[in-house]
Amino acid sequence: MHELSLSYATVESVLESIANLDACRVVSLTLSAGELSGVSIEAFRFSFPIAAAGTILEDAELIINSEPVSVFCRECNQTSPLVSIQSFRCPLCGLPSGDIRSGEDFLIQSIEIETAEVTQDEHTHS
Ligand SMILES: [Zn+2]
Structure with a gap:
């Protein structure tokens, strides 16, 4: 299942890109799925929680924007x-x-993301 391995790869690259940020939780994740990417958004939504289980992405809100295909036209000099x-x-x-x-x-x-500091603040204020 293509979307499952893509989900694992996505979780991995998210974790990699926030590795230095002291994140304790990913609140939301916004993805762009090109119409030609061959990714089924529905299947990705289904498999993402499997890949995210046990990570700080577990409860993240998943926002997937479908990106339309655009072409550049030389005649119009426009995309x-x-x-x-x-x-x-x-x-x-x-x-x-x-x-x-x-x-x-x-x-x-x-x-x-939510960082550990934010959580501490919230804790102090409540
Ligand atoms: Zn044109």
Whole structure:
């Protein structure tokens, strides 16, 4: 199952990127799933909790934005989102374009964390 291994890889790279931040919990995780990335958002949502279990990502809110495919058109000198991934044509002038500029990747957009200090503060105030 592709999405499960992707979930494990995502958890790993999140942990790596916040390794120096003294995080005690990941509050939310925002991902961008390109329409051409081949990732099923539904399947990812299902497998992510399995990969996140026992880590500080366990209770993280998972936000997945579907990123449309956009192509660059030389004629219009502009990058525009495709009307349909069935047709690789510039939506402005209709010329075919295979110059894909977005929508191919599965990326981590942002990570919201809670640090140990914040928790201590909350504890003091309550
Ligand atoms: Zn064009």
